[in-house]
Amino acid sequence: MKIAIFTDTFYPDINGVARTLKHFTNFLEKQNISYKVFAPDSDANTNEYISSHISRFKSWPFFLYPECRLAFPNLFRIKSELEAFSPEIIHVATPFNMGLCGIYLAKKLSIPLVGSYHTDFDYYLKFYDLQFFTKILWKYMKWFHKPFKKLFVPSQETFTQLHRRGFANLEIWPHGVDCQLFHPHYDKQPIREKRGVTKKYLLTFVGRLAPEKDVKTLMTAAKSLPAKINEQIQWLVVGDGPLREELEVDAPANMTFTGYVTGVELAEIYSASDLFVFPSPTETFGNVVIEALASGTPVITANSGGVKNIIKQGATGYLCEAGNAAAFADAILKLLENEGLRSQFAREGRDYALAQSWDTILSQLLWHYQSVFEDTNIEKYA
Known part of the structure; x- marks a missing residue:
């Protein structure tokens, strides 16, 4: 053919x-x-x-x-x-x-x-x-x-x-998803050092920095976390787009913008992350979501679009009401405070990705x- x-x-x-x-x-x-x-x-x-x-x-x-x-x-x-x-x-x-x-x-x-x-x-x-x-x-x-x-x-x-x-x-x-590229077995400490991550938890967003990805909900959720837990968090925002300059000005001090990252370097970031937070309500599928799951990283995303068919609520991640920054913040807290739950989500997410x-x-x-x-x-x- x-x-x-x-x-x-x-x-x-x-x-x-x-x-x-x-x-x-x-x-x-x-x-x-x-x-x-x-x-x-x-x-x-x-x-x-x-x-x-x-x-x-x-x-x-x-x-x-x-x-x-x-x-x-x-x-x-x-x-x-x-x-x-x-x-x-x-x-x-x-x-x-x-x-x-x-x-x-x-x-x-x-x-x-x-x-x-x-x-x-x-x-x-x-x-x-x-x-x-x-x-x-x-x-x-x-x-x-x-x-x-x-x-x-x-x-x-x-x-x-x-x-x-x-x-x-x-x-x-x-x-x-390419489960040979995206996997949880990268050596995380060198990755954290390379990206300047010194905090206990690494939270990541990957996507185009544009209105349709609802990155403003991401910003609001990040800023609304309690000070005690916020001091232990480092954010990596991976991607570029028309809102990047505005977001960098408005972002909290613990948020780093990397620009576009691809290939092994992107896979390393997923693998080293404790949570993947993705508030976009406009996805027909959500490639970055399944890449995070393949990397053994629990996902918090909007209960909207194609990601609803990838994330199993309470098993591989949490689905939050689109645009509800408080719901995203609550889900972040729930997972950061429960290491056993994060490990369970990581295993089930990886198993799901292996079947795709x-x-x-x-x-x-x-x-x-x-x-x-x-x-x-x-x-x-x-």
Whole structure:
């Protein structure tokens, strides 16, 4: 099978969509399956990842999410490259310019079309005071996703939300985690020394520093902890984004901002952390949440979005009311004051993550591709 992927973000971009697609293309390479990615250029250093499998185009950052870019694709060039590659299926991963090209050319060249839904832009609008775009957004999203033979969503929560809005051909495609990279067995003391952590407890947030991640609830919860316990806490805020400068000015003295961290260095931080606190209510899945679980780190997160399908309340972490800083502070206190409970959450979280194999999940995706390809051939020759 030959697979063409159209996306408005790809490695080395740092976001959930880009990382998920990179896991997928790595898997395809291991399986000796041919693929071609059509994607925008990147602010990141694309020279570190140049491949004949990837065709890039000039782009500008999307105003709501600068890490996701609006490309200016050359349709004639894409059509020529696509015809030369001759894919059996097209997968569209994002609803912007590259995605529109994928839909158009799938129809034009009679290539079976599938797609995936990764981002709840509807939730984003609320955090940018743009709710008046909601009806227009959902009308566009339904129109955009209508041609797909299958639309893959990352969680039951997202499946239910889209089903209620009349989306069709939905299939759940959960995300996995690399448990060889993310694990609890790193040597924690050198990691703490490297990051300047001298307090008893290390609490961590990983994510984009933007309104939709509700980092302001994180700040409020951190500041509201009792002085006696606060003196024993060091926070690491891992990530970057439009709110970073404002947050650094407003942050308590025991909070350190690291910027973006990836790979082994990120895995080390998870592993050395006592708790992972993630108040974002807008996740369709929550890649950072499952990475923390794989690292044996208990999670406190918002009872919203796809993370509800990852965290088992009272077993691997706590789900708090979205935006309720007092609830987050209470959950932090409860876990810090009970080492046995933290250890129990750590074990159960790791066990859950071990069952979420990327190879198994991506093999299932290929099975769905095959069924779409076969159904299309049946329709063609019926």
